[in-house]
Amino acid sequence: MPFPTPSPMSLRAPGAHRANAVHAGAWWLWALGLATAASRTTNPLLLGLLVAVAGYVVAARRTDAPWARSYGAFLKLGLAVLVIRLVFSVVLGSPIPGTRLLWTMPEVPLPGWAQGIRIGGRVTAEQLVFALYDGAKLATLLVCLGAANALANPARLLKSLPGALYEVGVAVVVAMTFAPGMVADVVRLRTARRLRGRPTGGVRSVLQIGLPVLESALERSVALAASMDARGYGRAAPVTPLVRHTTTVLTLGGLLAVCAGAYALLGAEGGSYGPLLVLVGVVAALAGLRLGGRRSVRTRYRPDRWGARAWLVAGSGAAVAALMVRAAGYDPEGLHPGVVPLTAPGLPLWPALSVLVGLVPAFVAPVPEESA
Incomplete structure (x- = not known):
């Protein structure tokens, strides 16, 4: 009996909806995997390929939500970092020896205690190329983080945080949404002034727009504080001193081990013990967060599921980093x-x-509604 041939539509990723959306943590693990890969190389071709991969996935799977527009801002920030790194190399010099002299700048004489530092002097092609490679690596790291910001819903990521980090996560999300609200208020007030025939430039106009914006931000803050207090924000269940001390030791010790392991991985001689330190630190930190979550008395409504597609997304980033x-x-x-x-x-x-x-x-994550 012949098997039915699957249609082209059945091979495509399904449309995104609440039930099959990729977990926000999976997008962050994928982006951190790309960032780890970027930290291991200074080859501009590989770094450009990483940026292209991140950009393609963002273009294929981002939505029209406000946070999804942050990728362009991170691209601009990465270019700014690259330019600043080149400017610093030209103005402050570089320890890289070079023989291909491009130009010579006037050198500022410095006192004796500033030995090893110079302002101006020779500018060689070798030092500029070294600065370009170094700046491109940092710019790629920023672009990878921008991809995570554009793909992961911050509200859903907050819901997935451990109970011990809930208060910190709320503070971060509130801080991240404060600036877009102020920008929207500024745009609304400038539009209203134009409709009334009033100028929108100059110091006086800025003051007349800034005061209502600050007043609106203060009103939103007071309303948010009242709503959070009404919902019982900040309540904590009683735990024994032993649990508190064990939580502190596991969490701090795990974070220190992760930092030490990450530093070893970035170094040239830590490839043997670096992964072990990171693994031990992650396990200890997760155990500490698990114990710390006993103080949280909140409940979760319809928690996000970590399904097969989330494993594929996170696993692809981990595979890139490992390879x-x-x-x-x-x-x-x-x-x-x-x-x-x-x-x-x-x-x-x-x-x-x-x-x-x-x-x-880009092929396994659900397709957003406007792209489906």
Whole structure:
């Protein structure tokens, strides 16, 4: 009996709705995996490929929500960081020795206690290329975080936080939504002034617009505080001193172990014990957060599910990070092209294929309604 041939529509990812939406934490794990891969290389071709992968996934799976528009802002921030890094290299110099002199700037004489620091002087092609590689890595890290901000719903991420971090998460979400509210008030007031034939520029106009904006922000803050107090925000269940002390030790110890492991992973000699420290730290921190959640008395309505698609999204980011860390062992020259002597960077095959694994969310995550 022949098997039915699946139609092209059955092979596509389904339309996004409440029941099948990818967990917000999965998007952050995917983005952190890309950021980890970016931290392991200074090859501009690989960094550009990471930016392209993140941008494609954002373009394919972001919604029209306000937070989904933050990716462009992170792109601009990354370009600004790259330009600032180049300017600092030109003005403050660089420890990278170079033979290809581009130009010479007037050098400012400094006192004896400022040995090792210079302002102005020689500018070589090697130092500019080194600054370009270094700035591109930091810019790529920012772009990866911007992709997470554009894809993960902050309100749903707040609901998924452990009970011990609920109050901190609420404060962060309120702080993140405060600025967009003020921007909307400014736009509304400027439009109203134009309709009345009043100027919108100048110091006087800024003051006349700023005072109502601050007053509106204060009113929203008071209303928010009243609503949170009415819902019992800040209540905590009693726990024993042993649980409190154990929670503190596990949480702080786990975070310190994660920091030490991350520092080891970023270094050249910590590849053997760095992953173990990170794993132990994550387990200890999760155990501490689990114990700390006993003080939370809140309930969750319709909690987000971590389904198969969330595992695929998070796993693709983790795979990119793991494969890039592995590539640092067998192809260090491809991940870190030489600057002295100055050579053109090449695109290593296997690390590039590893980065392409990050495209999995663009095919398995549910399609937003406007793109379905």
